[in-house]
Amino acid sequence: MEEMKWLEVTLDTTEAQLDGLCARLTGNGVTGFAVEDEEDFKTFLEQNRQYWDYVDEDLLEKMRGVCRVKFYITDDADGRAQLKQWLTGIEQPYTLTSLGDNDWAHSWQKYYKPMPVGERIYIVPEWERDKAVPEGKTPLYLNPGLTFGTGSHASTQLCLMGLEEYTVPGKPVLDLGCGSGILSIASLVLGASSAVAVDIDPKAVDVAYENAALNGIGKDRYRVLAGNVITDESLVRELAKEKYPLVLANIVADVIIPLSARAGEFLTEDGVFLCSGIIDTRADEVQAALEQNGLQVFRRREQNGWVSLAARMAR
Structure with a gap:
């Protein structure tokens, strides 16, 4: 079966314009989109300690000053026609990023690598359990896809x-x-x-x-x-x-x-x-x-x- 191809559509905006943009997208028929906003991100972290382990300084820096909306279309003629309809009356520039089907499920895994902690503990993502553990380290296997703490x-x-x-x-x-x-x-x-x-x-x-x-x-x-x-x-x-x-x-x-x-x-x-x-x-x-x-x-x-x-x- 041929792999489905997708496009991620990203529109950068501002706090002041965000609500209006989301309302316009909804009015144009977009049924689902994600909002990435620095202030919402900080509030979310304060209220959800179980996700702290997924946030490092690099991610915090990437979120600094961010306010954008993302949604997805199929990477074909139908998807591009749909995009044209959804962006009717919207002036913000947008970017397109190509995604394969496998990207949805597995692209995040590249961010999780074995990690030494303290003198003995060596945290290992479960998909890397076949790799050698350094001498003197005690492996702790985790599946970061299970949410909550990753260490x-x-x-x-x-x-x-x-x-x-x-x-x-x-x-x-x-x-x-x-x-x-x-x-x-x-x-x-x-x-x-x-x-x-x-x-x-x-x-x-x-x-x-x-x-x-x-x-x-x-x-x-x-x-x-x-x-x-x-x-x-x-x-x-x-x-x-x-x-x-x-x-x-x-x-x-x-x-x-x-x-x-x-x-x-x-x-x-x-x-x-x-x-x-x-x-x-x-x-x-x-x-x-x-x-x-x-x-x-x-x-x-x-x-x-x-x-x-x-x-x-x-x-």
Whole structure:
């Protein structure tokens, strides 16, 4: 079967002209288009921490000052006739980019390459698992197409560095706000006996289990739950049946602060509460909340404007 060819149509515009352009396109019959706007992009990131791992400095720079609309047509006479109709009355210049069918599904894969983190962890996209892993590195296989965390965001890397230091071989780990499961799965490949992971988003359950399977980890060692640890008392009681030498929370400051009041319910006597996802301007506020709830911070790591804190119950 011959591969379908597509054209991506891009119209650059301004904040002031955006609404009018979208209205005109809709009026001309365009049924679907994407808006790329720097301000919307920033708002989206602030409200959706699960996508932080997909955003690096290069992408932020590419979005700077951007305001544009994109839609797609078939790369043939019919598609070009349709384009002419859709652009009736629109003065903005446009660009055309040719796309093959395979580009839709696989072109994004070129952005994900194996990535060392810390001293031992080596994050590998699952389609590159047949390639050699550097000596002394522990591979962690992920499918970045599963959304949630891929390990490239500074807050996740800070937590992974902490995992190398605080994972106790042969002992369990609790991951609160697990997303893709990257941290709890990493703890298992680093030698933890078992892990329990929790996320408020039910979609995270299947994602974490699938990433665990990529690493040969089954449900005998890994359990993933959906729920809110701050408000669900039955979930807290279930989790607190076991005590953990390491509890992880790579979330955001506004969640870590109330969560710090519960952390002690899950920790062993000398257990470590490792939290990240904290923007540097709020690190002191989070540390104060930890200390108010009986936790003593003994290690602080910083990277690219993000902070992780490691704490134990004060004696």
